[in-house]
Amino acid sequence: MWEQLTPENETKWGSIANKEVQSVEQALSSWNWAAAEREYNWCKQHGVQFKFHCLLWTSQYPGYLKDFTGDRLRKQIDIWFEACSRKFPDVTIIDVVNEAIPGHAEGDNGGQAKTFKRNLSQAMSGSTNPGDYKWITEAFKMARKFFPNATLVYNGYNTFQWQKNEFIDLVSTLVKQGAPIDAYGHQSHDLNDMSGNDFRSRLYDIHNQITQKSGRELACFLTEYDIAKQGDNGQKTRYSEQIPIAWEADFVSGITLWGYVHGATWVDDSGLIKNGQDRPAMTWLRQYMASDAAKKASAKFCGKAAGGPSLTISASETVIALGESIKISASMKDVKNVNFKANGIEIKDKWVAPFEFDWTPEKVGEYK
Numbered sequence: 001m002w003e004q005l006t007p008e009n010e011t012k013w014g015s016i017a018n019k020e021v022q023s024v025e026q027a028l029s030s031w032n033w034a035a036a037e038r039e040y041n042w043c044k045q046h047g048v049q050f051k052f053h054c055l056l057w058t059s060q061y062p063g064y065l066k067d068f069t070g071d072r073l074r075k076q077i078d079i080w081f082e083a084c085s086r087k088f089p090d091v092t093i094i095d096v097v098n099e100a101i102p103g104h105a106e107g108d109n110g111g112q113a114k115t116f117k118r119n120l121s122q123a124m125s126g127s128t129n130p131g132d133y134k135w136i137t138e139a140f141k142m143a144r145k146f147f148p149n150a151t152l153v154y155n156g157y158n159t160f161q162w163q164k165n166e167f168i169d170l171v172s173t174l175v176k177q178g179a180p181i182d183a184y185g186h187q188s189h190d191l192n193d194m195s196g197n198d199f200r201s202r203l204y205d206i207h208n209q210i211t212q213k214s215g216r217e218l219a220c221f222l223t224e225y226d227i228a229k230q231g232d233n234g235q236k237t238r239y240s241e242q243i244p245i246a247w248e249a250d251f252v253s254g255i256t257l258w259g260y261v262h263g264a265t266w267v268d269d270s271g272l273i274k275n276g277q278d279r280p281a282m283t284w285l286r287q288y289m290a291s292d293a294a295k296k297a298s299a300k301f302c303g304k305a306a307g308g309p310s311l312t313i314s315a316s317e318t319v320i321a322l323g324e325s326i327k328i329s330a331s332m333k334d335v336k337n338v339n340f341k342a343n344g345i346e347i348k349d350k351w352v353a354p355f356e357f358d359w360t361p362e363k364v365g366e367y368k
Helices: 024-030 034-046 070-087 112-125 134-146 164-176 196-214 231-248 280-289
Strands: 049-056 093-098 151-156 183-186 219-225 252-257 312-315 326-331 338-342 345-350 355-359
Touching: 024 070, 034 049, 034 070, 049 070, 049 134, 070 112, 070 134, 093 134, 112 134, 134 151, 134 164, 151 164, 151 219, 164 196, 183 196, 196 231, 231 252, 231 280, 326 338, 338 355, 345 355
Parallel strands: 049 093, 093 151, 151 183, 183 219, 219 252
Antiparallel strands: 312 326, 326 355, 338 345
């Protein structure tokens, strides 16, 4: 049933980086990589996807960075990103930035979280206002550079019931600023009291608003799902109401349970296996995942790094003069049709392989 592993703390910046370094090589040889490497290597040995959680979070960062600013801080950020990419080259999914909405968790570390967020913003984007999210956009651009095949996610806390509108604004702003963001993540710690109908309404409303406001559709993940303090029957009820809605929504690409062994989870009573025995929610989950409804559920987002079908697309040139043409080609196994768009406008609809054609832009500009 399990095909992806997310370290709870082992890949956080504050768990690995323990001192200032002057080079990537020094970071690779002296920081605390052992726990994360064990999990990464286990995943590779067992064919399990390894998700990196997370590159930047102002609640858990190296203590020695507390007073770093400007170029000194930026150097440590650059080293951190590159060192992670060299230690974990086959990461499939990354929470690039975690919980960055203004006002949330800014009192952590004795109030230092808010100061550190401002320092990050200034060091990464030159802005002293982290609420403009330019530093997050820069973080995504860096992540794409070092992890070109990974799915890049912004991960938000309790976004179904807390700061929903702020979450929508943050994600859509990143898209508008040109961040190479692939997906947004709902941590989903706040669903204990939410009925299936309410859950469906919020899930679809948030997705539709992000799509409308940002101008393009992103994948959605439930990144830290748990149901706690409901007892056996209450937990089963919530699982049976909520999981099928998320799993069968074609824009939801995955669900991560935030621990499943009772007594070893972030919140009490959220585990699904207690004293070696399945709780009712786990019994239900096994049955559901074996059902036709679960097996036939489809997702519209996929990728090479995630182990699913992949599309390769190329252009013969990156810069041409107006009036010249470029050759665009695409390949994907077992695909019958490829629809090509430039800046959102359809330029070719190819139904028969090979999926290749010449295109001549009509206006000067930059095309994606």
